[in-house]
Amino acid sequence: MYYKASSRWRDVLMPLFRAILVSVVVELSGFAAGAVRAEHSVESPDGNVAITFDIGQERGDLIYSVAFDGRPVIVNSRLGLALKDAASLETGFEISNVSASSHDSTYSLIYAERKTIRDHYNQLIVDLKESNTPYRKLRLTFRAYNEGAALRYTVPEQNALKSFVISAEKTQFCFAADHAAYATHSAQGQYSKVPLSKLTKDCERPLTIQINDILYAAVAEAGLVDYARMRLSPGQGQAHTVVSSLASEVDAATPLTTPWRVVMFGRTPGELLERNYLILNLNERCAIKDTSWIKPGKVIREVTLTTAGGMACVDFAAEHNLQYVEFDAGWYGHEYSDESDARTISVDPKRSKGPLDLHGVIEYAKQRDIGIILYVNRRALERQLDEILPLYEKWGIKGVKYGFVRVGPHQWTTWLHEAVRKAAEHHLMVDVHDEYRPTGYSRTYPNLMTQEGIAGDETKPSNSLTLTILFTRMLAGAADNTICYYDRRVDENASHAYQLAKSVCFYSPWQFLYWYDRPGRSPSRRAGSGAGGSHNVIGDEPELEFFDYVPTVWDDTKVIHGEIGACAVLARRSDESWFIGCMNGDTARTLDVPLDFLDKDRTYVAHIYADDPTISTRTHVKISRWLVDSATVLKAELPLRGGQAIRICPATADDLKTHQNYENVKIKERERLRSSPKESVAHIRAVQDDLFRIGSGSQNPPQSFLGGMAFEDPALDATVNRLLGLFLSLAHSL
Known part of the structure; x- marks a missing residue:
């Protein structure tokens, strides 16, 4: 934490002072609608994150700003909704009411990256009304968390506005400087590090941004269920600004509440990743009463689409502490053919000669306590969803992998989340492929186990890309990374110990392992390399015990080192x-x-x-x-x-x-330094050089740093320097 004054009382009194100030402002707002002040603010419980809302005096614009530790991060950014065939909801407003509240609770999920999650925020709700006819109403909700800031729109029920179409969303994120951003334009695409001023349209979220050496932010979306997906595009004519860009129009009726627009904060990339539970906090509680059938686990794909291959995978899973076997594309015919019937077992001859007795494999798997997962392409899902879900439940299937689903537009966003809810009605877990990125719906419907939306091992990602994805895409939640082990791409792009580590670093309650590989007792799919080929036979290497032991869900998570794209x-x-x-x-x-x-x-x-x-x-x-x-x-x-x-x-x-x-090594190093005073002095000088450095160009004015703490007070800086000088003098006298 930054310390801006040498007085220890500041840390004690400032949170109290801030709380009193917010309370006074809110109390004053209650006298009369005409007396409500235009500017209002709310701070996070720790005082680091501050959100300010204001009404532009000339046009009645809706303007907000976000600061972190007193430093502007997002400044004078406009809010609003553009409506089709109607005046937009972005200007001409006055405040009719303001209310403030606080919330602090903890909750546990049936699976997560940590056993308990704290949901702690201060909230500001601003009710707005147009100054002139037709006097339409709009509500803005702001939440200040220690982990970041969030806002959303609500169009309340009203006579002046009932059914409407949102043609665009006008949410701006105007950053205070031209920071570096890690951008991609596809959920499974390559990332580039570019200044905000060089961004092009439709960047994926989360968009991770380096504010300076000791602060990172990410613009994200949470709670997307029945709305169009948000991406981020450059603001026209505005420096280092991004604006929300919806994938389609939104057909709406009052009351309407939008998804959350989120700005996450972390002092390091690792802290940003540790705080990704903020996305879950911004979603509704679990809606499934009995969740006993929802079980995380490790998955192996059966690559031969044969009975023998299925039996071999079941045996391998049982022997190596895996919980599921998945049959991917081809088990019910060609996945891209509208004539393929996902209610029948009819192997695609281009993928396998069979035979596949799927019911026999399901029964054998049941005897060995292994679950079966089936892949279904969106062509069959869109035609047959209501038929296949109860059918698969009857078959004894544990889950479905939704393939190549349509994502983005309002219609398909709504359809997909409804498809997850329908699966829950039939006790089926779900893995969504391919371009879908999570926004926290697994909290509400935890049968949504994982999703792709990542350049996983299928795409042969470079190491730098994988290590960028970890601090960008993984802020959104679990990712099905389809971890390979024996495939040749591992030797081309990484190492096998690196692949073992992926199963820890990349969180997925359903963790797919050995993606292109097959057990030795499984029949060869083809003579050469590739999925199920001779090179992809799982061996008896002793390190496979790590995959046997590693879980897929966790009680606690810590990022010890994190450098985007590097390690x-x-x-x-x-x-x-x-x-x-x-x-x-x-x-x-x-x-x-x-x-x-x-x-x-x-x-x-x-x-x-x-x-x-x-x-x-x-x-x-x-x-x-x-x-x-x-x-x-x-x-x-x-x-x-x-x-x-x-x-x-x-x-x-x-x-x-x-x-x-x-x-x-640390203890031995200290013992060695104690035995060599001259070397000890050199070591201390090296430490001093490391501790004190000039801030980056994005910090103004320059600051000194000690162990990650910034001192703006010149007197305090001088005191610390004198103490270090004394420390060095003592070292010389050893």
Whole structure:
């Protein structure tokens, strides 16, 4: 947190002062409608995020701004809705009422990236009315969270406006400077780092933006159910501004409430990712009373579309702690043919010669406690949804993968979410492919297990792209990354330890593993390479135990290192065990991985799976096992485009006898420095150089930094410098 004054009382009194100020403003607004002030503000519970709303005096424009820690981030941005064949709802308004409220609760989901989620915000509701006839009404709701800012429109029920069509949304995000943004124009597209001034139309959301070295933001959408999808386009004639761009018109009737427009904040890319639960907070609570049938798990795709292949996958899943087998495109005929019938089992001859006794596989899977998932292309879904859902429930199917669904326009957004609700009525879980990106609907209907909307392993992404996606697309929620392991693309673009780490870093309650691979007992699909080919036979490499152990849902999540496009280290907890994924980009590096999140006074075993070209297996993964505790700092040596996967679990009595203590490099370093005073002084000087640096060009005026804290007070800066000088003097005297 920034500290702008040396007085410790500021931190105590300012939150109270802010609360009193907001209360006074709201109280004054209650005397009469004509007496309501134009400008109103609301702050987050921690005081960092501030939203200000104002009415333009000349035209009655709706204007808002967002600041973080007192610094403008979004400034003088307009709001409004353009209507077809009617005057827009964006000017000529006056405030009729203002109300403020606070909310603080925690909740648990049946699956998530953390066991409990806090929903804590301060809210400002502004009721507006046109100054002249027909006196239409509009409501704006603003929420200030510690994690970010959110706003939405409500068109209340009224005689002056009943049925209408929204032709465009006029929500602006006018940034205070020309920051760098990570943009793509397709849910499965490539990302580019460009200044806001260079953005082109229809960028995908979330749009991650680097405000400066110590602040990141992301513009996102939450609660999209019955509305057109938002994308982001440059504001015409306005510097470093983006505006909401709807995929279609919206056919509406009062009362109407739009999805949330969200600005997430984090001091690092990792903190931004840790806070992605904000999207869930902005969705309705679970609407399914009995959720006992909704079960996350790991999935293997059956690539041969044969009975023998299905049986082999069921056996493999049961032996390797996977929970599901999925039959993809081709099991009911050619997926792109309107004549293919998803109510029948008729294998596409271009994909497989069969035979496929699907009912026999389903029954065998049931005996081994393995669920079956079926893929259905949108051509069949749109024609047969109401027939196949009860049919699949009768067959004993556990879930459906919706393929190539239409996304974006209002009509298809509504259809898709209705299709998820209908699946829930028949106890069917859902995975949505291909261009759909989540906005938090899994909180309301948790049978929506995961979705694509990502350049996953199917697209052969580069490491830098994957490490960009982690801090952009993954802010929206779970992603079906279709993790490969034996396919040749792994050797071309990454490493096998890197692939193991993906199962930790990329969250998906249904985690597809071995995407192009098949068990050894499965028949070969073709003689050469490719899905199910000879190169894609799953072997007996010992590191596969990591996939056996890794869960798909978590009790806690921490981002230890995160640099967009360069590297990431994530730690996630399930019960008493921790799993760590380390992914590296185009530069070899060594990263410290402190284990201070482990329980104190307890010993654990760290199972480390690392790239090592000297290992004779075809995957070249070395396994080492060490005793560790909360004081341990692991050294993750990550080669170019390499990775590490780590499983940490409480040590047993046998573990204590079998494994050695990990060399705690930090403790040994401190011991070495104590024994060498001159080297200690050099080390301290290096630390001083690292701690004190001039802020980036986006910070004005320049500031000094100490351990990530900024001091604008010159007297405080001078005091800190004197203390460091004293510290160095003491070091010289050692």
